[in-house]
Amino acid sequence: MTSAGTGTHCPYCALQCRMTLHHTGDGIAVRPGGRGGLCVKGWTSAALLDSPHRLTTPLLRVGGELCPVDWDTALDTVARRLVEIRAAHGPDGNAVFGGGGLTNEKAYLLGKFARVALGTSQVDYNGRFCMSSASAAARQAFGVDRGLPFPLSDLDGADAVLLAGANPAETMPPFLAHLKGAIDGGGLIVVDPRRTPTAELAALHLAPAPGTDLALALGILHAVVADGQLDEDYVAERTAGFAAAWRIAAAWWPERVERVTGVPAADQRRAARLLAGAGNAHVLTARGAEQHASGVATAGAWINLALALGLPGTAGSGWGCLTGQGNGQGGREHGQKADQLPGYRSITDPVARRHIAEVWGVPEGSLPGAGPSAYELLTALGTPGGPRGLLVFGSNPAVSAPHAGLVAERLAALDLLVVADVVLSETARLADVVLPVAQWAEEEGTLTNLEGRILLRAKAVEPPPGVRTDLGVLHGLAVRLGQPPERFPAAPEAVFAELRAASRGGPADYSGVTYARLRAGESLHWPVPSPAHPGTPRLFLDSFAHADGRARFAPVDHSGPAEPPDAEFPLYATTGRILAHYQSGAQTRRVPELAAAAGGMFVEVHPDTARRAGLTDGAVAVVESRRGRTRATVRYVPSLRPDVVFLPFHFAGDERANLLTNPALDPTSRMPEFKVCAVRLLGERA
Numbered sequence: 001m002t003s004a005g006t007g008t009h010c011p012y013c014a015l016q017c018r019m020t021l022h023h024t025g026d027g028i029a030v031r032p033g034g035r036g037g038l039c040v041k042g043w044t045s046a047a048l049l050d051s052p053h054r055l056t057t058p059l060l061r062v063g064g065e066l067c068p069v070d071w072d073t074a075l076d077t078v079a080r081r082l083v084e085i086r087a088a089h090g091p092d093g094n095a096v097f098g099g100g101g102l103t104n105e106k107a108y109l110l111g112k113f114a115r116v117a118l119g120t121s122q123v124d125y126n127g128r129f130c131m132s133s134a135s136a137a138a139r140q141a142f143g144v145d146r147g148l149p150f151p152l153s154d155l156d157g158a159d160a161v162l163l164a165g166a167n168p169a170e171t172m173p174p175f176l177a178h179l180k181g182a183i184d185g186g187g188l189i190v191v192d193p194r195r196t197p198t199a200e201l202a203a204l205h206l207a208p209a210p211g212t213d214l215a216l217a218l219g220i221l222h223a224v225v226a227d228g229q230l231d232e233d234y235v236a237e238r239t240a241g242f243a244a245a246w247r248i249a250a251a252w253w254p255e256r257v258e259r260v261t262g263v264p265a266a267d268q269r270r271a272a273r274l275l276a277g278a279g280n281a282h283v284l285t286a287r288g289a290e291q292h293a294s295g296v297a298t299a300g301a302w303i304n305l306a307l308a309l310g311l312p313g314t315a316g317s318g319w320g321c322l323t324g325q326g327n328g329q330g331g332r333e334h335g336q337k338a339d340q341l342p343g344y345r346s347i348t349d350p351v352a353r354r355h356i357a358e359v360w361g362v363p364e365g366s367l368p369g370a371g372p373s374a375y376e377l378l379t380a381l382g383t384p385g386g387p388r389g390l391l392v393f394g395s396n397p398a399v400s401a402p403h404a405g406l407v408a409e410r411l412a413a414l415d416l417l418v419v420a421d422v423v424l425s426e427t428a429r430l431a432d433v434v435l436p437v438a439q440w441a442e443e444e445g446t447l448t449n450l451e452g453r454i455l456l457r458a459k460a461v462e463p464p465p466g467v468r469t470d471l472g473v474l475h476g477l478a479v480r481l482g483q484p485p486e487r488f489p490a491a492p493e494a495v496f497a498e499l500r501a502a503s504r505g506g507p508a509d510y511s512g513v514t515y516a517r518l519r520a521g522e523s524l525h526w527p528v529p530s531p532a533h534p535g536t537p538r539l540f541l542d543s544f545a546h547a548d549g550r551a552r553f554a555p556v557d558h559s560g561p562a563e564p565p566d567a568e569f570p571l572y573a574t575t576g577r578i579l580a581h582y583q584s585g586a587q588t589r590r591v592p593e594l595a596a597a598a599g600g601m602f603v604e605v606h607p608d609t610a611r612r613a614g615l616t617d618g619a620v621a622v623v624e625s626r627r628g629r630t631r632a633t634v635r636y637v638p639s640l641r642p643d644v645v646f647l648p649f650h651f652a653g654d655e656r657a658n659l660l661t662n663p664a665l666d667p668t669s670r671m672p673e674f675k676v677c678a679v680r681l682l683g684e685r686a
């Protein structure tokens with residue numbers, strides 16, 4: 001690190017804010033390096049580097065206790081037990097679970113490790129819980145999925161922006177700089193059951209009952225058409241399927257939608273007029289719209305609205321999905337997904353299989369087929385016919401998976417659980433072997449941010465003695481499993497060179513991206529099909545990625561939540577993130593400043609609802625669903641709908657929001673319904 005500091009990127013969300021790290025007398029300090037600055041998570045991220053919670057020695061469970069061992073003992077033990085499980089139960093006896101925070105190189109090598117070194121089809125990752133519904137909807141509508149198919153800077157010129165199920169004022173505050181024009185011009189529309197800090201900035205806040213977003217999108221589409229604002233030329237020239245979509249939306253006039261969602265018909269019509277009257281407009285969705293058993297249809301309904309207004313593939317306007325995890329975009333492109341090969345290729349496509357088998361130097365027939373999705377994989381662990389061994393990289397499913405109590409039981413039932421992590425996460429506590437690995441600023445690697453731009457996150461500090469990189473761990477295990485060492489390189493740039501070749505010709509083509517170009521400061525959005533190609537900041541300007549060049553309307557209808565409230569469980573529970581924490585909290589709960597800002601579980605409740613349950617502000621409540629119960633401190637929130645409670649999902653133990661959540665899966669994306677389940681409120685001693 002030089003005195004001017006070393007440039008790198010934040011370890012957390014998909015905005016991937018630039019920062020520099022500086023040595024000071026007190027340790028390592030963070031300085032913002034880009035537009036919009038940093039949020040409190042970025043400012044405090046250096047605390048992770050010298051955290052007293054840091055793991056620096058492999059741990060092996062002996063006599064029920066996790067005991068320090070050397071690396072050879074740890075890796076030899078893991079390799080031996082993986083081989084034993086494979087001999088007893090076949091290749092699918094072992095499974096792999098990755099994460100959307102892993103670099104592109106790690107996601108790529110992890111998928112290759114599963115398919116080649118283990119020969120298993122049982123590989124998926126926590127991004128299935130985050131972005132898979134919007135991803136599937138985008139592929140259906142446009143033929144390709146890139147979260148924002150335009151650069152972030154396009155939002156600067158937007159007169160109107162509709163945010164459906166996004167709360168960037170807490171999840172990624174620097175992003176708000178891009179919405180300043182829409183906010184100042186009275187063009188921000190926020191769809192959220194809660195009056196969030198983002199909703200406070202909006203000209204129009206629409207608060208539908210949880211699980212009714214799709215009906216609301218149909219109502220606004222209806223208002224657009226009824227008001228004569230359908231972009232008929234665009235629909236005729238650039239799309240297909242409007243008639244079938246309209247046949248459904250025609251039956252969802254705003255007054256009918258008001259009865260289902262609670263959103264006044266006049267507000268639906270106002271939203272339609274704000275969007276239709278804007279020079280440049282965007283419709284953006286995030287987890288609030290997507291984490292439903294009908295998540296693909298719901299994201300499709302918001303895409304329908306954008307298509308009816310003629311926004312996607314138009315300079316200065318569009319539809320996009322706000323990706324959440326740091327490498328949520330790249331993590332879903334390079335092969336750690338159950339149904340996918342690198343370059344965003346399908347594992348069932350014979351051409352893709354041949355190409356990847358050739359790059360990997362293995363027979364095509366040796367590549368397994370598609371495996372189960374994340375929740376299905378996790379709940380099959382240790383069951384008859386299910387996997388008996390699991391390797392976890394960059395994920396904490398004991399906290400972050402839906403129906404977390406059941407998932408923790410399944411993890412505990414394994415013959416072998418191996419967790420590579422930076423700290424002793426809740427999942428690592430259950431492990432047979434824990435492998436301490438390097439983290440963000442301690443190693444080089446690429447990530448693909450929410451606008452599809454590939455970033456090189458530089459190494460800024462040395463990792464502590466005793467840890468290895470994830471790539472080094474995969475290399476060490478692969479060699480012990482009999483693989484040629486050169487097939488699993490441990491150097492990030494070497495892995496990236498192979499990823500480039502593997503992605504060549506695929507939808508997410510990185511073949512023209514090199515570390516040298518990224519080090520030189522080039523801004524490269526995929527696809528980048530050759531070293532001379534400048535990248536593709538805006539997709540779809542000329543045509544969409546379907547063979548006929550047209551975008552598709554989705555014929556989607558409202559179905560409501562999988563588990564609506566009833567007499568026994570009368571409230572909707574919805575979950576989400578708060579400013580001080582990130583995902584399962586494994587990192588941020590260990591940053592003292594963030595733990596002080598938000599140290600424990602709370603539940604937001606309307607005061608009338610709380611009083612009916614006999615709960616005062618600050619009391620400890622039990623929130624119960626059909627799957628479990630969690631403890632939380634009551635917060636009175638008068639702006640909340642009386643039929644809704646909100647719980648953040650960052651806390652552990654008996655404070656896990658995911659002890660409650662409903663694992664009902666979307667039929668296409670297999671994403672669980674994190675955003676709505678039925679609960680009741682009880683006093684602490686209930």
Ligand code: SF4
Nearest residue numbers: 010013016017039042
């Ligand atoms: S907005 Fe996201 S990337 Fe930026 S500092 Fe905050 S957590 Fe880090």
